[in-house]
Amino acid sequence: MAQGERPLSPHLEIYKPQLTMVLSITHRFTGVGLAVGTLFLTWWLIAAAMGPEAYAFTQWIYGTWLGYLVLFGFSVSLFYHLCNGIRHLFWDVGLGYEIETVYRSGWSVLAATAVLTFAAWVIGLGVAG
Amino acid sequence: MSLKTPLGRVAGLGSAKEGTGHWWAQRLTAVALIPLSFLFVVFVFAFAGADHARAVELMGNPLVAVTLLLFIVAGFYHMKLGMQVVIEDYVHHEGAKTVLLVGLALGSFALGMAAVFAVLKLAFGS
Numbered sequence: 001m002a003q004g005e006r007p008l009s010p011h012l013e014i015y016k017p018q019l020t021m022v023l024s025i026t027h028r029f030t031g032v033g034l035a036v037g038t039l040f041l042t043w044w045l046i047a048a049a050m051g052p053e054a055y056a057f058t059q060w061i062y063g064t065w066l067g068y069l070v071l072f073g074f075s076v077s078l079f080y081h082l083c084n085g086i087r088h089l090f091w092d093v094g095l096g097y098e099i100e101t102v103y104r105s106g107w108s109v110l111a112a113t114a115v116l117t118f119a120a121w122v123i124g125l126g127v128a129g
Numbered sequence: 130m131s132l133k134t135p136l137g138r139v140a141g142l143g144s145a146k147e148g149t150g151h152w153w154a155q156r157l158t159a160v161a162l163i164p165l166s167f168l169f170v171v172f173v174f175a176f177a178g179a180d181h182a183r184a185v186e187l188m189g190n191p192l193v194a195v196t197l198l199l200f201i202v203a204g205f206y207h208m209k210l211g212m213q214v215v216i217e218d219y220v221h222h223e224g225a226k227t228v229l230l231v232g233l234a235l236g237s238f239a240l241g242m243a244a245v246f247a248v249l250k251l252a253f254g255s
Binding site: 028031032034035038039041049051052055056075086088089127 | 156159160162163166170173175177178180181182184185188204205208211212215237240243244246247248250251
């Protein structure tokens with residue numbers, strides 16, 4: 001195909017990363033992460049339905065440091081996807097498109113994700129520990 | 130043979146031939162999942178340190194079981210819709226795309242059924 005001297009649209013990698021693009025792809029990454037999370041949720045539920053031995057084994061696995069790492073990733077993904085999803089719903093009804101608002105809502109999503117994740121783990125470890 | 134005009138047959142359907150159905154279902158489940166996700170996190174706290182007997186007792190509460198079932202149905206459906214878009218966006222080989230989309234549809238449904246069955250079994254006492 002003859003490219004000639006025609007201009008190409010800029011490629012992703014020559015852009016300086018911007019908050020908007022990073023949050024956008026993070027929404028998709030966390031969505032895929034939560035899809036993996038449905039496997040772990042179903043595993044836990046099936047184990048509980050199978051009986052005390054399978055349940056105790058699964059609780060033990062989820063309580064190892066690797067289990068905690070996966071659960072931490074799941075919780076961050078859940079809260080980020082939830083907060084940024086609400087941001088998307090506002091866009092869907094036509095609100096919040098001013099550049100200044102887009103950046104303010106973006107930083108708010110990050111702050112809310114951090115606060116919710118921290119609070120969830122403080123409460124969760126307080127209950128389980 | 131249809132009596133509808135060519136325009137009438139395609140109006141509102143767009144290039145994906147399913148109109149706004151996918152988009153709307155994704156938003157509907159998203160709205161439902163806002164309160165359901167917070168309730169799910171609360172349940173996780175309750176189940177976190179629970180032994181099996183306590184887990185069965187908790188799930189025996191109809192409010193817990195029904196809320197969890199709603200979370201599973203809305204969440205797994207939302208997951209299926211989202212993963213479908215991801216596959217459609219990045220897998221360009223027609224055969225691989227079809228296999229993945231069929232696998233996603235069947236797999237997510239089977240996973241959802243398994244999760245729903247487990248909740249029901251626990252809720253009815255096992």
